[in-house]
Structures are given as C-alpha cells and as structure tokens.
Amino acid sequence: MAEYKLTTPLSDDDIIKLKAGDKVLLSGVVYTARDAAHMRIVESIKKGEELPFDPKGQVIYYVGPSPARPGKPIGSAGPTTSYRMNPFAPILIELGQKGMIGKGKMSDEVKEACVKYKACYFASIGGAAAVVGKAVKKAEIIAYPELGPEAVRRLEVEDMPLFVCYDAHGNDLYEIAKKEWANKL
Amino acid sequence: MSEIRNVSVKDIEEAIYKLALDAAYHIPEDILEAEKKAYENEKSETAKKVLETIFENIQVSSEEEFPLCQDTGLGIIFMEVGQDVHFTDGYIIDAINNGVERAYKDGYLRKSSCHPLTRANYGNNLPAIVHTFVVPGNKVKLIFDAKGGGSESMSKVQMLKPADGRAGIVQTVVDWMIQAGPNPCPPTIVGVGIGGDFERAAVMAKHATLRHVGQPSDDPELADMEQEILTKINNSGIGPAGLGGLTTALAVHIEMQPCHIATLPLAINTACHVNRHKEIEL
Numbered sequence A: 001m002a003e004y005k006l007t008t009p010l011s012d013d014d015i016i017k018l019k020a021g022d023k024v025l026l027s028g029v030v031y032t033a034r035d036a037a038h039m040r041i042v043e044s045i046k047k048g049e050e051l052p053f054d055p056k057g058q059v060i061y062y063v064g065p066s067p068a069r070p071g072k073p074i075g076s077a078g079p080t081t082s083y084r085m086n087p088f089a090p091i092l093i094e095l096g097q098k099g100m101i102g103k104g105k106m107s108d109e110v111k112e113a114c115v116k117y118k119a120c121y122f123a124s125i126g127g128a129a130a131v132v133g134k135a136v137k138k139a140e141i142i143a144y145p146e147l148g149p150e151a152v153r154r155l156e157v158e159d160m161p162l163f164v165c166y167d168a169h170g171n172d173l174y175e176i177a178k179k180e181w182a183n184k185l
Numbered sequence B: 001m002s003e004i005r006n007v008s009v010k011d012i013e014e015a016i017y018k019l020a021l022d023a024a025y026h027i028p029e030d031i032l033e034a035e036k037k038a039y040e041n042e043k044s045e046t047a048k049k050v051l052e053t054i055f056e057n058i059q060v061s062s063e064e065e066f067p068l069c070q071d072t073g074l075g076i077i078f079m080e081v082g083q084d085v086h087f088t089d090g091y092i093i094d095a096i097n098n099g100v101e102r103a104y105k106d107g108y109l110r111k112s113s114c115h116p117l118t119r120a121n122y123g124n125n126l127p128a129i130v131h132t133f134v135v136p137g138n139k140v141k142l143i144f145d146a147k148g149g150g151s152e153s154m155s156k157v158q159m160l161k162p163a164d165g166r167a168g169i170v171q172t173v174v175d176w177m178i179q180a181g182p183n184p185c186p187p188t189i190v191g192v193g194i195g196g197d198f199e200r201a202a203v204m205a206k207h208a209t210l211r212h213v214g215q216p217s218d219d220p221e222l223a224d225m226e227q228e229i230l231t232k233i234n235n236s237g238i239g240p241a242g243l244g245g246l247t248t249a250l251a252v253h254i255e256m257q258p259c260h261i262a263t264l265p266l267a268i269n270t271a272c273h274v275n276r277h278k279e280i281e282l
C-alpha cells in the first residue's frame, strides 16, 4: 500500500494511480456539504442554476463542523456517514467531481460512477474530529449560511490524513479489510 | 421512607450544563481503558494506527479546544427522581433544556436538532430528550448522554417471534452490527434491550450503552450471551473505523425484563467509540 501527497483540484492521473488501502495526505481546497446542501445543489443542477462551486476536479467533504472558537478557523470536523449522500454523489461525479470524503459504506451506484468517471471515495476516521479539525487552516461559508452546520464551506486543508476506500478500479477497502481480518479470534 | 427534600431546578440546570460540557470534551475513563486494552490485543497494523489516532483525538479534545466529535449529539437525559423530592424554583424540564442550550452555546458545541421534515436547524439543540424514572428516596440522579446521529441511525427495534428465542436474538444482533459495518464509528458499544414492550426495549438498549464498559451483566445467562455476541461481532473483521481488525465492538451490554406471552421485543442501540456520557447525583 502506497502513500501519496495530493493537492486539489485532482486530475484523472491523480485518481488512476490510487488503489483501495493507499494512504493520502490531502492539501488544498475542499468543499463541505451534507444532506441539506446536497439537496439544494442537485435541485440547482436540475434547474440549470449556478452552483456554489464548480464541481470539476473538486473534493467534497461530508462534514458538519462544530462552531469555531474565537481565533480558530473551525471547530471539530470529522466525517459524517456517507450513505445519506448516495443519491447525490453520482450526479456530481458525472459533472467532474473527483473525490468524496466521509465514513461508512456508499452504494454500488457510487462505486460504478467512480469507475466510469474516474473518481475516488476517501475514508476518514469517524470521531477523530478534533484531529481533523486541526488540519483545517482556513474556512469560509460560501453558500446556504442559514443551514448552520450544514452550510457549504470552502476549507483549506493541509495534509489531511485519508484512506482510499473506493478507487477508480472498482475496489472497496471496507470489503478487502473485512475479508482479511474475519474469523481471526 | 426518606424526608421530603426540596431540590431547586436551578441546581439541576447547572448540573446539566456542566455534564454536557464535560461529556463533549472528556472521554469517560472506562472507555479509554477499554480502548487501550483493545490496542494491546489488536493484530492489525491499520487498526492500531486508527486507535492511535483515536487516542490523539482524546488528548487534543481534553485540552479544551475541540470537542471529541463535531457531532456533539442531542442531549439525552436519564433522570432518576426519588419520590420524596420536591422540585422548586420552576419547571424541571425547562431547567434541563436551559442547561443544554447554554452548554451548547458556551461550549462551541454543534447544534444538531432540526425539523424532521423541512430539516430547518433550530439552532439551540433543543429539546433535550428526557427519560424519567421514579425511585425510592429523596435524591436525583442525572445521566447525560450526548448521542450522535451516526451511531443512533444504526439502531433498531424488532419484534421477534417468541420461537426465535435466544438463538434468534444473537443472530439478529450480530447480523445487524455486521451490516452496520463502518457506519456507526467502530469500535462500538452495543446496547441490547430484550423484553418489556416495544418502547421499553428501546429505552433499555440505550440505557445499556451507558453501563461501565465491559462489566458483564449480573445475570449469568445474559453475561454469557453478551460474550457470545461480542466474539461473533469481532470475528467479522470490520475493525476500528471499518478498516479491518479484531476490534469492531468494545462490549455488548444487555438489559432484559419480562414481556407478553405473545411477544419477544428486541432493541439494539449502538454507541460509537466516543460514547460520551457523564452522571451526577444531587
């Protein structure tokens, strides 16, 4: 298993070399969006409206951070459970989104979209939110401020530790890891 | 019989305020201990790395800058009220809600309560969910449980058939936790409620997650079942954060009470690896 340092936006070449199980330290801009924001973004896509950001090459982090203390860009910011974004991810991947960051399983449709359009689902450690919060250097709300923790934020991250979970070759780290460690007690 | 005792709801509000802040930033000792023990027993390198990150997270959080998890939960309160307690200075539920609201504001905790249909965020994390039990005496015991949505979503109530019996219960819990996989932020503490009725089973299951981690049930039959389920869950290979390993659950805790001759209610409530809960007696 390899370890890569990547900076957003990501290209097809960045994605193709990644294999499920690889470690990635991600830097650059990532956008936050959860359930409510995804509903609005997909609604805007259907209506042909302008989006809060152009998904091409971008990575979306499924997170609803806790409020920032004075002098800090953000509070704790670990991943939320990703399956709730199953209906939305393939739509955005088709528009050029290159990565999702979250925790937990996603659907077969998401896996297929990752293969077809060269994208990658990165797993982060749920509940390690204080540690991840520290990797965020800047944060700015760019859309839907009324959604509170669910607003869309533009984050600048440095060396955010991630695992490649679904790669662009159809592999699934959760399945591989589970098989490897089953019935070992 | 104890003497009637006045308890000011102002003291309850203050207690809830402190418990909520404490829970958000400081992991319960028993959970940290169980995680350290799991670390020693782990054979997967990745699992060890994940647990190291969890330990680092616990340390960063207790330095008061970042809550343990960004999902600081809804406030669930288990309140045991002695029947000789007389509350003064206001309405007890208002006081609990005030304590929660103030703590989530002052502590920079995330407000997660929303309208179920419009999903509009109320911005105050209210209302708290209060389970009240009347007990003998004149004391008040409060358990504050900051329950996150990820693990809560991996919970369920199922009305089994009486014929499903012990084997059916074991199978249902194990299958459910394996299906939940990485979603509820393993290593988890699995609370199981057996019997009672539909909603009592659910309350028992959640209450069971708050037991001292790994302390077996007093009932040897249940203790045996807890161990069997735990071994089966940990043989799934899911591991910490779902990235593979021997530690998918830290413990299985079962509570049980009698049920109707026609029913076998079963509830599973999953608590994640931060399992934030704190208690006090007033």
Ligand code: SF4
Pocket (backbone or CB within 6 Å): A078, A079, A080, A126, A127, A128, B069, B070, B071, B072, B073, B147, B148, B149, B150, B151, B152, B183, B184, B185, B272, B273, B274, B275
């Ligand atoms: S399940 Fe627990 S650790 Fe995971 S995100 Fe939710 S509150 Fe945090």
